[in-house]
Amino acid sequence: MVRIAEVGKPVCRPGEVLVRVHAATVSSADWRARSLRMPPGFGLLARPVFGFTGPRNKVLGVDFAGVVEEAGAEVTRFKPGDAVFGLTGLAAGGHAEFLTIKAEGAIARKPDRLSFEQATCLCFGGSTALYFLRDRGAMKSGQSLLVNGASGAVGTAAVAIGKAMGLEVTAVCSAGNAERVTTLGANRAIDYARTDFASTGDDYDAIMDIVGNAPFARCKAALKPNGQLLAVLGGLGSLLSAPWYSLTTGHKVHAGPAPERASDMEDLAALAASQQFTPVIDSVYPLEDIVAAHARVDTGHKVGSVVVTIS
Numbered sequence: 353m354v355r356i357a358e359v360g361k362p363v364c365r366p367g368e369v370l371v372r373v374h375a376a377t378v379s380s381a382d383w384r385a386r387s388l389r390m391p392p393g394f395g396l397l398a399r400p401v402f403g404f405t406g407p408r409n410k411v412l413g414v415d416f417a418g419v420v421e422e423a424g425a426e427v428t429r430f431k432p433g434d435a436v437f438g439l440t441g442l443a444a445g446g447h448a449e450f451l452t453i454k455a456e457g458a459i460a461r462k463p464d465r466l467s468f469e470q471a472t473c474l475c476f477g478g479s480t481a482l483y484f485l486r487d488r489g490a491m492k493s494g495q496s497l498l499v500n501g502a503s504g505a506v507g508t509a510a511v512a513i514g515k516a517m518g519l520e521v522t523a524v525c526s527a528g529n530a531e532r533v534t535t536l537g538a539n540r541a542i543d544y545a546r547t548d549f550a551s552t553g554d555d556y557d558a559i560m561d562i563v564g565n566a567p568f569a570r571c572k573a574a575l576k577p578n579g580q581l582l583a584v585l586g587g588l589g590s591l592l593s594a595p596w597y598s599l600t601t602g603h604k605v606h607a608g609p610a611p612e613r614a615s616d617m618e619d620l621a622a623l624a625a626s627q628q629f630t631p632v633i634d635s636v637y638p639l640e641d642i643v644a645a646h647a648r649v650d651t652g653h654k655v656g657s658v659v660v661t662i663s
């Protein structure tokens with residue numbers, strides 16, 4: 353159950369900054385922390401990771417945008433008054449008026465052209481897209497990418513960042529979101545209700561699965577000979593079999609969690625500043641309506657990110 357409560361103001365320790373939060377997203381990660389619904393095989397890890405008697409971190413929210421209120425001893429990267437955004441990840445804490453984060457952690461200056469609401473939406477989808485497309489997939493300009501689940505927070509970021517990387521992007525989403533993803537940069541859209549992308553005869557340099565319904569067995573016919581599966585969402589079986597597929601087929605399978613890094617926040621800020629990535633906002637709720645914000649995320653059909661405004 354989500355409710356609003358008074359909590360203590362966090363204390364800014366050496367090496368940390370205290371941020372007054374203006375906006376944060378309610379993400380699919382918050383939905384997982386609340387519902388403990390995990391991909392197949394990860395169920396046993398849910399309670400140790402997220403808490404045995406409810407969320408370990410009572411304040412959810414894996415990202416934030418706000419203003420530095422205080423810089424702890426030894427901090428040189430930020431000063432009070434700086435507008436910033438960042439990713440707290442498993443530590444959560446974005447859905448509160450204040451949070452502390454390591455100054456060397458996943459935090460960067462907010463690009464001037466973005467509002468706080470937009471800036472917080474850079475983080476979750478953007479860092480995941482960068483990690484899988486650039487770091488794991490090492491994708492090059494001119495290569496083809498299919499994004500399965502292209503209209504959510506990760507999907508819209510993958511389409512826009514893929515386009516910025518010079519990829520030819522095919523977006524798989526519902527018919528109602530086709531125009532949105534092509535506006536973001538997809539070369540074409542496939543309606544998953546009408547067409548199975550894996551049996552059209554087309555093949556791709558990489559398939560990014562963000563829905564969890566496209567394991568290697570389904571994707572292999574739609575991968576080019578050296579094509580890669582970027583399994584953003586997959587069960588334990590997919591994770592464990594990834595090295596085996598990479599070793600025994602001509603394909604590579606990449607799976608696992610994206611990290612939280614300062615350099616990615618800087619890169620996302622640069623992409624936003626150069627207008628190559630403007631994150632998509634599904635809807636904005638004041639903190640008082642956070643229950644409704646979670647309900648919107650729970651539908652599994654948001655377009656981009658759901659934002660709560662806090663200060």
Ligand SMILES: NC(=O)c1ccc[n+]([C@@H]2O[C@H](COP(=O)([O-])OP(=O)(O)OC[C@H]3O[C@@H](n4cnc5c(N)ncnc54)[C@H](OP(=O)(O)O)[C@@H]3O)[C@@H](O)[C@H]2O)c1
Nearest residue numbers: 380480501503504505506525526544584585608609610653
């Ligand atoms: N590995 C990692 O580090 C990592 C990082 C971030 C997220 N994730 C995982 O990635 C998943 C997605 O996250 P998200 O925040 O992007 O979720 P989201 O914003 O809720 O988006 C889900 C999207 O899936 C689409 N969808 C539903 N059924 C579909 C289908 N059969 N085919 C194609 N698209 C379909 C929906 O589009 P329509 O409305 O058009 O149906 C919706 O836009 C989560 O489960 C999360 O746990 C993993």
